[in-house]
Amino acid sequence: GEIFTTDHPDHVALHLDDKLAPGAYAYLIVIDGVGLICTCLWRKQKKSERFLNETIAFYDENYPGLRKESIKRVGGKGDFSLPESYIHDGRYFVGEAGGMQDFMWGFGMRYAITSGVLAANDILGKMDYESELKKRVLPTIRTSISNRWLLNRVGDRTFKKICMNWYKDQQKRQDGLPYIAKLFRPDWKRKVVFSLFGRRMLQKKVLENGRVVHRLPFRGALPRDNWQPSQAAVAVGEKWRVTRRGGGTTSFSDEEE
Numbered sequence: 001g002e003i004f005t006t007d008h009p010d011h012v013a014l015h016l017d018d019k020l021a022p023g024a025y026a027y028l029i030v031i032d033g034v035g036l037i038c039t040c041l042w043r044k045q046k047k048s049e050r051f052l053n054e055t056i057a058f059y060d061e062n063y064p065g066l067r068k069e070s071i072k073r074v075g076g077k078g079d080f081s082l083p084e085s086y087i088h089d090g091r092y093f094v095g096e097a098g099g100m101q102d103f104m105w106g107f108g109m110r111y112a113i114t115s116g117v118l119a120a121n122d123i124l125g126k127m128d129y130e131s132e133l134k135k136r137v138l139p140t141i142r143t144s145i146s147n148r149w150l151l152n153r154v155g156d157r158t159f160k161k162i163c164m165n166w167y168k169d170q171q172k173r174q175d176g177l178p179y180i181a182k183l184f185r186p187d188w189k190r191k192v193v194f195s196l197f198g199r200r201m202l203q204k205k206v207l208e209n210g211r212v213v214h215r216l217p218f219r220g221a222l223p224r225d226n227w228q229p230s231q232a233a234v235a236v237g238e239k240w241r242v243t244r245r246g247g248g249t250t251s252f253s254d255e256e257e
């Protein structure tokens with residue numbers, strides 16, 4: 001993603017576009033004059049910078065009032081895995097270290113806080129961490145694995161439908177959360193998808209510390225991920241190179257892929 005300053009009012013936009021954010025999502029957030037445009041790639045790509053440049057070019061075109069002064073580019077690699085146990089060698093694994101993350105979109109703040117509280121209560125002798133997690137948290141994570149399996153099977157047509165329905169629901173209720181919250185809730189359909197397909201995506205792995213996890217392999221690129229950058233995206237890349245020479249920093253490189 002790219003962090004910038006702007007005089008644009010506070011704004012949050014989520015963007016499903018299989019070209020700019022293969023299998024995942026891109027977004028724009030502006031809070032108190034600081035903005036972030038980000039794209040997530042759920043399929044392994046070479047030269048990942050082209051996705052960010054193209055995404056920024058998209059927002060430049062669609063938000064002409066977004067006057068940006070770039071500061072920094074940030075990025076990193078994530079990993080999704082479901083452990084067989086959450087306590088190992090007397091250590092409690094909470095949050096992302098414990099594999100508690102939404103497999104569809106990578107969200108994990110609520111899981112981190114919830115699992116931290118549950119672990120603390122176990123240490124205080126008030127509950128059993130493993131069984132509470134399996135009861136309260138694991139069903140939602142399994143739902144997210146089903147969601148990921150389902151989203152892997154669709155493209156822009158379905159993304160557009162989801163966005164249009166979400167937008168209409170938000171207009172009606174004046175609240176965007178209820179529509180999307182449904183997607184994260186366990187239901188019988190996603191339970192079936194998990195049992196039949198979701199868990200088969202995962203590969204068993206023994207980590208260096210002996211923990212056994214079931215890891216989601218990073219998908220490879222699809223033929224449709226091979227495209228030439230637009231002129232606007234090339235210009236965005238050039239502009240960033242100038243910013244970088246003037247002191248802009250980047251926290252990742254394409255060599256990391």
Ligand SMILES: Cc1cc2nc3c(=O)[nH]c(=O)nc-3n(C[C@H](O)[C@H](O)[C@H](O)COP(=O)(O)OP(=O)(O)OC[C@H]3O[C@@H](n4cnc5c(N)ncnc54)[C@H](O)[C@@H]3O)c2cc1C
Pocket residue numbers: 038076094095096097101106107108109110112
């Ligand atoms: C760009 C981005 C956007 C995101 N947006 C959202 C969002 O909108 N909503 C959401 O729910 N989630 C989001 N997430 C995911 C969310 O940030 C994580 O799931 C969540 O922060 C995990 O919390 P955690 O405490 O488990 O791990 P972390 O927040 O990663 O905290 C782990 C801490 O441990 C420290 N650490 C690591 N090793 C050691 C060591 N050996 N000794 C001491 N300290 C160590 C690290 O420096 C770090 O500070 C986002 C993630 C990214 C990268």
